[in-house]
Amino acid sequence: MIYQGKQKIWSDYQKDIPDDHWYYARSCIRQSFFPASEKYFLKICRDLLGKDICDNEHHTTCGGIAYHSDTIPQETAMTIVARQFALMTECGYDNLVVSCITSFGNYTETIETWREFPELEARIRENLWKACRREFKIPKYIAHASDLVYKFRNQIAENAQYRLVDKETGEPLKIVEHIGCHYSKMFPHKGVGGAEYPCVLSGMVESWGGQVIDYPERRHCCGFGFRQYLVKANRGYCVSNTHKKFESMEPYHPDAIITNCPGCPYFLDRWQYVIAEQTGKTYGQNGYGIPVFTYEELAGLVLGENPWDLGLQVHQVAVEPFLDKIGIEYKPSEKYLGLNKEDLLRPEMPQVLKCH
Amino acid sequence: MLEIGKKTETCIVTTKLYDELCKDYRFREGLKACINCGTCTAICPAAEFYRYDPRKIVDTVQRKDDSEIEALLRSETIWYCGECMSCMTRCPRSNAPGKVIMALRNLSVKLGYFTESERGRQIYPLTEAINRNILEYGYCVYPDTFRFEDHPESGPVWKWHLEHKEASYARMGANYKGKGPGALRQIAPEDMSELKAIFDVSGGTERTALVEEFSRKKAEEMGMSMEEYRRHTFEHCSDIHFNND
Numbered sequence: 213m214i215y216q217g218k219q220k221i222w223s224d225y226q227k228d229i230p231d232d233h234w235y236y237a238r239s240c241i242r243q244s245f246f247p248a249s250e251k252y253f254l255k256i257c258r259d260l261l262g263k264d265i266c267d268n269e270h271h272t273t274c275g276g277i278a279y280h281s282d283t284i285p286q287e288t289a290m291t292i293v294a295r296q297f298a299l300m301t302e303c304g305y306d307n308l309v310v311s312c313i314t315s316f317g318n319y320t321e322t323i324e325t326w327r328e329f330p331e332l333e334a335r336i337r338e339n340l341w342k343a344c345r346r347e348f349k350i351p352k353y354i355a356h357a358s359d360l361v362y363k364f365r366n367q368i369a370e371n372a373q374y375r376l377v378d379k380e381t382g383e384p385l386k387i388v389e390h391i392g393c394h395y396s397k398m399f400p401h402k403g404v405g406g407a408e409y410p411c412v413l414s415g416m417v418e419s420w421g422g423q424v425i426d427y428p429e430r431r432h433c434c435g436f437g438f439r440q441y442l443v444k445a446n447r448g449y450c451v452s453n454t455h456k457k458f459e460s461m462e463p464y465h466p467d468a469i470i471t472n473c474p475g476c477p478y479f480l481d482r483w484q485y486v487i488a489e490q491t492g493k494t495y496g497q498n499g500y501g502i503p504v505f506t507y508e509e510l511a512g513l514v515l516g517e518n519p520w521d522l523g524l525q526v527h528q529v530a531v532e533p534f535l536d537k538i539g540i541e542y543k544p545s546e547k548y549l550g551l552n553k554e555d556l557l558r559p560e561m562p563q564v565l566k567c568h
Numbered sequence: 569m570l571e572i573g574k575k576t577e578t579c580i581v582t583t584k585l586y587d588e589l590c591k592d593y594r595f596r597e598g599l600k601a602c603i604n605c606g607t608c609t610a611i612c613p614a615a616e617f618y619r620y621d622p623r624k625i626v627d628t629v630q631r632k633d634d635s636e637i638e639a640l641l642r643s644e645t646i647w648y649c650g651e652c653m654s655c656m657t658r659c660p661r662s663n664a665p666g667k668v669i670m671a672l673r674n675l676s677v678k679l680g681y682f683t684e685s686e687r688g689r690q691i692y693p694l695t696e697a698i699n700r701n702i703l704e705y706g707y708c709v710y711p712d713t714f715r716f717e718d719h720p721e722s723g724p725v726w727k728w729h730l731e732h733k734e735a736s737y738a739r740m741g742a743n744y745k746g747k748g749p750g751a752l753r754q755i756a757p758e759d760m761s762e763l764k765a766i767f768d769v770s771g772g773t774e775r776t777a778l779v780e781e782f783s784r785k786k787a788e789e790m791g792m793s794m795e796e797y798r799r800h801t802f803e804h805c806s807d808i809h810f811n812n813d
């Protein structure tokens with residue numbers, strides 16, 4: 213198709229995401245904090261959309277957190293990445309879909325750097341052969357898992373049981389989206405909508421009936437900062453950045469936040485708890501926080517999945533006010549039960565932040 | 569270990585640092601030509617919080633003055649960046665101050681200068697925790713080493729989760745420590761050996777040992793056992809870092 217005028221400009225920000233046949237690379241952080249999100253991503257892709265996605269047990273961390281915490285040399289990070297590519301190649305796939313923004317940045321940076329410095333690619337190939345006796349093809353396409361959910365957002369909407377709409381008023385719910393720095397700040401042309409108009413999450417929100425909120429600090433970092441969070445002494449940096457975002461979004465009264473990176477939802481959720489306990493301030497209504505979701509969780513909710521199967525019980529900010537606004541059914545008494553309904557007791561309640 | 573690291577006292581080092589930086593691909597990609605516009609500083613989350621100015625750092629290395637570069641490598645300054653790369657999007661000259669920082673940190677570690685600053689010394693607890701997670705479990709972050717005492721901000725809900733890890737992960741559909749694919753599966757020994765071999769051939773093992781060696785020396789100098797030093801560098805925060813202006 214030949215685009216002209218504004219259409220042409222906009223087409224530069226679009227990604228031509230392949231339709232099928234993906235090799236999946238998991239995320240250390242998403243697996244640790246939101247494992248159900250990865251499960252539901254695969255379930256949606258395979259069962260609802262009928263896609264072929266390979267989930268290979270032999271892959272490992274991509275090393276991205278170590279790389280950006282400066283604990284491994286660039287060559288080590290790249291050789292780990294090369295091994296992931298080799299596993300994908302051996303399984304017969306060309307398209308890599310990754311579950312983490314740090315990984316997405318890491319894989320993309322590796323390929324872009326090799327393009328500029330082919331001698332480095334040659335050295336990494338040698339490293340990989342020496343260490344693992346493996347060879348690889350560079351993926352034809354690298355997507356973040358949210359790119360696929362974005363691509364198929366309308367199919368998800370067609371199958372949805374709920375919409376992001378207030379059941380009392382019929383008004384769209386107000387949603388803040390946070391795409392995560394390494395999605396499109398490093399290589400803007402790799403993200404849907406680029407760094408200027410990232411629409412990977414806002415597209416989902418609108419398709420599922422919600423309204424996206426624009427606010428001054430929309431693109432500000434969540435404050436992870438790698439070493440700034442991973443070392444206890446530095447965490448003031450993280451909470452200050454999150455605080456800045458919440459102060460900026462507060463006047464718009466968001467009903468929820470949707471996130472792209474697996475780290476951001478953890479930070480945006482937990483720092484609300486810390487801010488509440490330290491200062492007494494809460495950002496939701498009636499002493500609650502603003503619930504923060506991964507895109508898989510939000511997709512699962514509109515598709516009618518049980519919130520506790522989606523893992524929403526391990527959020528610190530209570531999700532119930534949001535579920536109630538939409539009218540999503542759930543059993544409060546089953547929130548903290550095990551898989552076979554065994555009693556796992558209950559978490560203590562925070563002193564200030566209202567929870568269930 | 570780099571030869572020049574041993575020769576700092578005799579100042580032979582002073583013509584070499586810029587050349588060393590140029591060997592780092594991140595430096596070559598991250599610094600083309602800086603026009604000192606300050607856009608990076610304006611967008612930088614670290615510059616707002618810390619006494620930190622990426623523009624000045626890029627300008628300093630651009631001047632190729634090795635004594636100034638050496639001062640940077642020994643300073644607190646280079647450890648304030650959060651590597652968010654917000655600067656990379658906005659620089660009108662396609663520089664990436666965050667990448668320049670990565671190269672500076674890399675060199676500071678190679679030369680052992682990192683132990684001369686409070687924030688630099690944190691490389692030890694970071695390396696110890698993350699590289700161990702990678703080599704023991706195959707994950708950068710792993711629930712068994714994520715201790716609630718070190719992460720009170722993870723909240724009472726995560727304390728509860730960690731106390732019921734097996735059951736809670738099962739409820740969320742994870743394959744925690746299980747065989748085959750899935751979230752938090754146990755990564756097979758043959759895959760773990762490959763990771764170890766990758767560390768060996770690509771400088772990861774050498775880097776871990778170097779950090780340990782320099783940190784051990786520093787711990788001795790500070791009169792601490794390695795465990796005391798690890799805890800101290802992980803927890804201690806003096807008030808010299810913040811941008812209170």
Ligand code: SF4
Nearest residue numbers: 612649650653655666
């Ligand atoms: S990468 Fe570092 S220097 Fe660049 S904006 Fe982020 S914190 Fe600032």
Ligand code: SF4
Nearest residue numbers: 602603605606608659
């Ligand atoms: S934005 Fe780029 S050109 Fe401007 S001061 Fe920063 S590095 Fe230099």
